[in-house]
Amino acid sequence: MADRTEPDWVLMFSGSPWRVAAHRQHALARQLAVDFRVIFVDPPDNHPCPRPTVRRVGDSLWHAVGPSPLPYGRQFPPVNLLTRRLTAAWLRSWLDRHPGARLLWLDEDLAAPVAGRLGESAVVYDATDLDWTFTRRWNRWHLRRGLRAAVGAADLVLASSSALPERLPAARRPPVVLPNGCDPDRFTPDGPSASWLDPLPRPRLGYLGAVDTRAFDADLVAAVARSRPEWTFVLVGPATPAGRAPLAGLPNVRLHDAVPYAEAPAVLRGCDVGVIPYRVGGLIDYVHPKKCYEYLALGLPVVATPLPALRPLAGPVRLAGDAPAFVAEVEAALSDATHPEQVARRRATAVANSWSVRGDRLRELLAELPVRSRTAPAGVAGPAGRTERVPR
Numbered sequence: 001m002a003d004r005t006e007p008d009w010v011l012m013f014s015g016s017p018w019r020v021a022a023h024r025q026h027a028l029a030r031q032l033a034v035d036f037r038v039i040f041v042d043p044p045d046n047h048p049c050p051r052p053t054v055r056r057v058g059d060s061l062w063h064a065v066g067p068s069p070l071p072y073g074r075q076f077p078p079v080n081l082l083t084r085r086l087t088a089a090w091l092r093s094w095l096d097r098h099p100g101a102r103l104l105w106l107d108e109d110l111a112a113p114v115a116g117r118l119g120e121s122a123v124v125y126d127a128t129d130l131d132w133t134f135t136r137r138w139n140r141w142h143l144r145r146g147l148r149a150a151v152g153a154a155d156l157v158l159a160s161s162s163a164l165p166e167r168l169p170a171a172r173r174p175p176v177v178l179p180n181g182c183d184p185d186r187f188t189p190d191g192p193s194a195s196w197l198d199p200l201p202r203p204r205l206g207y208l209g210a211v212d213t214r215a216f217d218a219d220l221v222a223a224v225a226r227s228r229p230e231w232t233f234v235l236v237g238p239a240t241p242a243g244r245a246p247l248a249g250l251p252n253v254r255l256h257d258a259v260p261y262a263e264a265p266a267v268l269r270g271c272d273v274g275v276i277p278y279r280v281g282g283l284i285d286y287v288h289p290k291k292c293y294e295y296l297a298l299g300l301p302v303v304a305t306p307l308p309a310l311r312p313l314a315g316p317v318r319l320a321g322d323a324p325a326f327v328a329e330v331e332a333a334l335s336d337a338t339h340p341e342q343v344a345r346r347r348a349t350a351v352a353n354s355w356s357v358r359g360d361r362l363r364e365l366l367a368e369l370p371v372r373s374r375t376a377p378a379g380v381a382g383p384a385g386r387t388e389r390v391p392r
Contacts, residue, residue, distance in 0.1 A: 007060065008101040010036045011091065011118055015108030015131070017042045018063045022261035024128050024160060024180055024290065025107050031359030033060040037100065041066060041091070043108055044073025044083045052090050066090055074110045077142055081113050088117035095119070103366070106154070109146030115153035122369055125154035127164050127175065130286065133214070156369050158362075161288035163308040176365060179309065181355040182293035187265050189299040189343065194263065197234065197270035200254060203334055204232045206271030206300070208264055208291050211239035211247075211255065215284040217277045217305065218246040223323035224330070225250045231330070233275075236267055268298050273333045276304035280321065292317060297350035299343035301333035316349045 010032050014025040018040050025040075032038045039054065039062045049068040057063045066087030073083040095102065095118070104120035106112060109131050115123050131143045148169045151157055157175040159165050165175040197204065210216060225233055225247070233253045247253045259267055268274060274295030278284055288309035295302045296316060303326060304310050306319040318329040336342045 006100055007036050008103065009095065009098075010038045010103045010105055011041065011095075011120065012038055012105040013041045013043075013108060013111035013114060015043050015111075015128075018057070022264075025126075027181065027183070027355040028126070028358070028362065029061060030058070031355055031362060032105075033058055034359065035363060036060065036103070037098075038062065039064050039091070041087070041111075043111070044068045044080070044087075046072050046075070049073075052087070054094060064091065080110050084111060084113040085117065088114040092118050106150050109143055109150045112146050112149035112153055115150075122155045123153050124156045124158065124366075124369075125150045126158045126160070126178075127151075127168055128160045130164075130167060133284075156365065158365075161286050161309040162312075163286040163288075167286055178358060178361060178365070179353065180288045180290035180293070181353050181358040182290060182297050182350050184297040184347070184351050184354050187268070187294045187297035187350070189269070189347070191269060192266050193270035194259075194266045196256075197267070200232045200234065201230065201252075202232070203230075203272040203337075204234050204270065205273045205275050205303075205330065206234045206268050206295075207236065207275050207277065208267065208294075209237045209289070210243070211235050211237060212243040213240065215278050215287065216243055217279045218243055220277050220305070220323055220326060221253070221275075222246040222250060224326050225253050227323065227327055228252075228330075234267070234271055236264075264294070265298065268295065268300060271300065272337050273330055274298075274300040274302045275330075276302065276307075276310070277326070278305050278307055280305050280307060293350045293353050296346040299346050301337050301342070301346070303329045303333055313349070316346050 012029055016023045016025050029038050029040050037060045041064045045068065048071055049065055052065055052067045054062055054064045067090055068083050070079050072079060074080040102118055102120045104115060104118055104123045105126065106123065107126040107128050151169045151171050154171060156173065157171045158178045159175045160178065160180050162177050168175060211218065221233060229252050231252060234256065235253065236256045237258045239255055244255060276289055276292060285308055287307060292302055292304065292310060302317045304317055304319060306321055310317055310319065318333055320326040320329040
């Protein structure tokens with residue numbers, strides 16, 4: 001292909017808005033921007049958006065909000081289809097004024113209708129979650145159909161957890177596991193701690209994330225809290241009534257609203273152990289919680305339930321399947337929480353699993369990705385014409 005003065009495009013249709021800034025999608029967008037020009041496209045909002053926008057947010061990174069003429073732009077199948085097609089047409093028109101080959105990236109199942117409509121030379125689907133498990137049963141068919149369409153359109157399927165590929169529809173090529181990572185430069189042991197933690201007794205067991213019934217095992221936390229009343233659980237994140245119900249009346253459990261991502265390191269620095277008390281054996285088994293690496297980057301010992309994605313980390317991460325085992329592992333973690341060699345080991349594990357490392361691996365995968373000919377007709381699901389590598 002002819003040399004270009006500008007990098008090629010990655011069109012990233014995400015299930016999480018750019019303003020959130022804290023998720024896998026945002027980290028990988030920044031990594032992709034090292035070699036590509038990246039347009040991060042927000043999902044449709046519940047409110048109409050008659051005026052689409054594209055604004056530059058980095059050296060090679062743009063944020064786009066597409067047109068959405070109707071409310072609940074992705075909640076109902078006909079509205080979602082209309083909104084996605086309008087967004088694809090608008091964005092393709094914008095891209096036609098900014099030349100460069102195009103790689104389409106999907107991490108939201110409901111964005112699948114844009115595939116084949118943007119003149120892309122390849123499609124990547126990044127499986128970060130099973131969206132259909134978040135919704136009520138009556139709506140699951142909508143999301144599962146979107147998942148099948150997204151996987152079916154993809155030339156490369158990535159999975160954030162080793163437990164995800166077996167739960168995905170059949171793909172053209174076996175999915176490649178690209179685990180979550182962390183930013184060790186943000187989550188450093190040195191720095192201030194959140195002052196609101198000062199009155200809380202130590203040791204403090206910290207958790208960042210939702211307190212719900214889908215993932216969070218409140219019964220496990222309640223059992224541990226009752227058996228060790230001298231420990232303080234610091235649970236920071238949104239809580240549902242059902243999620244926090246088993247914790248009611250426990251004086252050593254402190255529930256706190258979610259904090260901005262920039263404040264997360266300070267909260268964790270005020271804790272002695274990081275915990276991941278997730279349910280095991282249900283729909284959530286496939287997750288790979290990036291908070292694990294963030295805890296480790298801060299030098300914190302980590303105690304977690306034995307999620308499949310965390311089992312290879314046994315050692316730096318202590319795994320416990322029930323309340324007595326959890327108590328024993330926390331006690332062991334507290335015994336070497338500040339030991340310099342152990343702190344260094346945890347930090348080294350986090351650095352080895354940084355977003356920078358993930359970005360290097362991602363660029364390798366894209367460099368070897370067979371792509372469709374630029375002359376392939378729009379809407380063709382499989383590779384057509386000659387095979388070439390993704391332009392860089």
